[in-house]
Structure formats: structure tokens, C-alpha cells
Amino acid sequence: MALVHPRIHILGTGGIGSLFAYHFHKHGIPWTALLRRPPNTKEGHPSLSYMDCTALDKRSAEPKHIERIAWEPTFPLIDQEVFSNDLVYQKKMQQPIHQLLVATKAYQTVDALSRIKHRLRPWSTIVLMQNGMGIKDEVCRAMGWHSARDRPNFVQGIISHGARRTDSTVVHTGQGTVWISACIDTIAQSSSDILRPKRNHIFDERHQTPNNPYPTLRPLSSSLRSVQYPSDWNPAFVSPFVTPSVPSYLPLSDDKEIARLRTKSLHETLANFCRLSTDLSLRLVVPADLLARQLQKLVVNSCLNPIGTLLQVPNGELQTPKASAVVKALLAEAHGIIIQSEEYQLLPPEQQATLTLDKLTDTTFQIIRDTQSNYNSTLQDYRNGSPQSELDYMNGTLIKMAQQSGASAELNTKVRDQVGTMFSSPR
Numbered sequence: 001m002a003l004v005h006p007r008i009h010i011l012g013t014g015g016i017g018s019l020f021a022y023h024f025h026k027h028g029i030p031w032t033a034l035l036r037r038p039p040n041t042k043e044g045h046p047s048l049s050y051m052d053c054t055a056l057d058k059r060s061a062e063p064k065h066i067e068r069i070a071w072e073p074t075f076p077l078i079d080q081e082v083f084s085n086d087l088v089y090q091k092k093m094q095q096p097i098h099q100l101l102v103a104t105k106a107y108q109t110v111d112a113l114s115r116i117k118h119r120l121r122p123w124s125t126i127v128l129m130q131n132g133m134g135i136k137d138e139v140c141r142a143m144g145w146h147s148a149r150d151r152p153n154f155v156q157g158i159i160s161h162g163a164r165r166t167d168s169t170v171v172h173t174g175q176g177t178v179w180i181s182a183c184i185d186t187i188a189q190s191s192s193d194i195l196r197p198k199r200n201h202i203f204d205e206r207h208q209t210p211n212n213p214y215p216t217l218r219p220l221s222s223s224l225r226s227v228q229y230p231s232d233w234n235p236a237f238v239s240p241f242v243t244p245s246v247p248s249y250l251p252l253s254d255d256k257e258i259a260r261l262r263t264k265s266l267h268e269t270l271a272n273f274c275r276l277s278t279d280l281s282l283r284l285v286v287p288a289d290l291l292a293r294q295l296q297k298l299v300v301n302s303c304l305n306p307i308g309t310l311l312q313v314p315n316g317e318l319q320t321p322k323a324s325a326v327v328k329a330l331l332a333e334a335h336g337i338i339i340q341s342e343e344y345q346l347l348p349p350e351q352q353a354t355l356t357l358d359k360l361t362d363t364t365f366q367i368i369r370d371t372q373s374n375y376n377s378t379l380q381d382y383r384n385g386s387p388q389s390e391l392d393y394m395n396g397t398l399i400k401m402a403q404q405s406g407a408s409a410e411l412n413t414k415v416r417d418q419v420g421t422m423f424s425s426p427r
């Protein structure tokens with residue numbers, strides 16, 4: 001029997017969301033784009049083209065087309081009028097989402113997720129693939145997911161590929177890497193367990209070597225494979241007047257059953273992403289490894305993005321003596337903040353050793369050299385007219401960490417506020 005891959009829903013179909021969409025399509029993984037409004041196509045079916053501008057081989061720059069992609073609107077403004085009496089549409093809009101990739105801007109996440117909250121279950125798996133930190137906690141607070149039992153699984157990703165979407169074409173502009181890991185629920189376990197992956201059913205670290213330091217996904221046990229997701233669609237609920245916030249499934253009362261469903265969904269989601277390992281240099285890492293990489297990226301983004309944005313220059317210009325002195329001062333402050341943070345304290349010594357000031361400085365200036373002709377993403381957002389910057393999830397996260405530990409965040413506050421003023425002024 002052919003293997004059926006569970007469907008992935010994608011929220012945020014800009015460059016990164018569409019890059020994943022193309023690769024899911026290539027690997028036969030069904031996916032649905034959740035769009036703000038019905039796509040504007042003559043045929044009534046959207047299409048997506050993929051253009052690889054990262055390869056030297058000119059032939060690969062030929063666009064590859066995907067026709068008739070599945071889509072669902074999430075913002076039923078226009079749709080309310082068009083579809084409010086359509087029972088099939090109503091039914092579709094209530095169906096549970098088992099796997100969700102979130103690739104919106106960090107500051108759009110809560111609003112976008114709140115529109116599909118009624119379709120998420122405690123065993124759904126949400127993959128956050130965005131810049132910055134602190135998004136998961138903000139989402140859980142805003143959705144009222146206070147206990148490990150109500151909230152879905154979370155997977156955190158870090159991506160360094162460059163991609164942009166123009167109309168229906170996604171252009172892969174820079175080869176990079178994707179790192180993903182499960183977020184182990186901090187409520188369910190004591191803090192010393194959080195980053196100890198050997199205790200869970202997901203990672204297999206037996207075959208790691210110095211040349212291949214990555215764990216593999218444990219095979220899904222046959223007992224979990226046979227677990228069925230509750231079929232929660234009750235046709236009696238099909239009504240044009242269904243209120244999305246009313247759950248249309250009978251909540252499960254058995255904690256063990258919920259835990260089994262969660263493990264199955266988490267595993268299936270990671271397995272779907274791992275199918276893109278070769279195409280997108282995607283690496284599954286243990287949670288401690290991912291957290292260390294997130295902290296490193298947080299520091300790089302918090303020091304490079306605001307200065308490049310305030311000066312409105314490409315990354316390479318940050319090597320001038322004046323600009324690099326400011327970047328270095330920010331780096332010193334950011335380092336002082338992270339080493340006093342709760343997150344850093346959770347890391348094992350080998351991961352803490354990757355976050356010294358010298359290493360962070362070397363990495364930041366290496367990235368500046370590697371991306372010298374690029375404009376950083378915050379400056380691109382500014383030039384594209386975004387109403388808000390993602391710095392609240394970069395420098396803003398460092399400032400929150402500093403408030404908790406009592407470290408100084410004077411410079412980070414200053415640049416965050418200056419960039420905030422820039423974004424709120426007319427362009």
C-alpha cells in the first residue's frame with residue numbers, strides 16, 4: 001500500500017513559506033496554503049513556479065511549475081459573503097489541521113493563528129520558522145494555552161536560505177541550512193529534563209560521529225503507527241452559523257491517549273520535514289543544540305539588523321571602523337545579557353562554549369562578509385513598507401531577558417527604539 005503523507009498547512013506564503021511549499025510538492029507531501037483572500041487567477045486555481053537562482057547550472061534557473069495548488073482562505077472577509085451559505089466550504093473551514101508551518105513575520109503570528117485556532121488540536125504540531133525568539137510563549141499566552149494539555153506540539157526551525165516571492169514565482173536566492181528540533185514542553189517536565197533528548201521517543205543519537213553530529217529520527221513504533229486521530233467532524237455541526245471558537249470535537253479526557261497522539265503527530269511532522277534534508281540542507285538537531293543556535297542567531301540579528309537599518313546600508317558596509325565599533329559594543333552588551341539568561345543556564349557546557357564573546361564576534365563578522373552585498377531583512381521590511389519591524393523579537397527578546405536578570409540593555413533599547421521610530425514615520 002502506498003504511504004500517505006499527512007497534509008501540511010502553510011501560514012505565510014512569502015519567500016520562505018513558498019520555498020517549503022515547492023519542496024513539499026516535489027516530495028509528494030500534500031500541502032495547503034492558508035491565504036488571506038482567494039487567489040487572483042483566471043482559471044480559479046493558483047499555481048506556483050519555483051526558480052533556483054542559487055545553482056551555477058543555468059538550466060536550473062528555468063521555472064518549474066506547480067499547477068492547481070490547494071488553498072484555503074484564513075481571513076473570511078470577502079469569503080464570508082461568497083461562502084457563508086456553502087456547506088462544503090463551512091465544513092472545510094472547520095476541519096482539524098494536524099501539521100502547520102508558520103512562516104509569517106514574527107509580529108503577524110498571533111493574529112494569523114487566532115484565525116485558525118478552532119482548527120488546532122492538542123495533538124496538532126506547529127512548526128515556527130521565523131526570525132527572532134519568544135514567539136511560542138507569546139502565542140501560548142495569547143491563545144490561552146496555559147497547560148501542556150491544551151497546547152499543540154511546537155517545533156522550532158532556524159533557516160538561513162534566501163527566498164523571495166514575486167506574484168506566483170518563488171525565487172531561491174541563496175543556499176543555506178535549516179535546523180529543526182522539537183520544543184520539549186517546559187510545563188510538562190522539570191527544567192533538567194527539558195534538554196535531555198535521550199529520554200524521549202524522537203531522537204536517536206546512537207550513530208552520531210564527529211563528522212556527522214546529528215541525531216536521526218527514531219522510527220515510529222508500530223503501536224503509535226496504529227493510533228488513529230479522533231475523527232471529530234460531526235455533520236450535525238454543519239451550519240452557516242457555526243461559531244469558529246466552539247470546538248467541534250469531544251475533548252479527550254485520557255492524558256495517556258493525548259500524549260500518544262502528540263508523539264505521533266510530532267514524529268510525522270518531523271519526518272515530513274526530514275524528507276527535505278538533501279534539497280534544503282535540513283538538519284534535525286536535539287533541543288539543546290537548537291537553543292544554542294537560536295541564541296547565536298538572536299545575537300547576530302540584534303547587532304547587525306538595527307545598525308544596517310539605521311544606516312540604510314548593505315551588510316558589507318558594517319565593516320567600516322565607525323559602524324563596526326557600534327556593532328561590537330552591541331555584541332558585548334548582547335553577550336552579557338544572554339549568559340545571564342535562563343535559556344543559557346539550561347544549556348550543557350559544550351553548547352555554552354559556542355556562545356563566548358569571541359565566537360559570537362567572529363560569527364557576526366563572518367556573516368557580514370558572506371552577505372556583504374545583501375540588505376538585512378529588517379531594512380528590506382522597512383523598504384517594503386512593513387508597518388512594524390521584527391526587532392521586538394530580536395533586541396526586544398534581549399531586553400526582556402535583561403529585565404529578568406538585571407543585566408544592562410541600554411544600547412539594545414536605544415537601537416530598538418530608533419528603528420521603531422523609523423518604521424512609524426512616513427516613508
Ligand SMILES: CC(C)(CO)[C@@H](O)C(=O)[O-]
Pocket residue numbers: 131300301304305315367371374375376377378
Ligand atoms: C544573516 C542576516 C542578518 C543577513 O542579512 C539575516 O538573518 C537577516 O537579514 O535578517
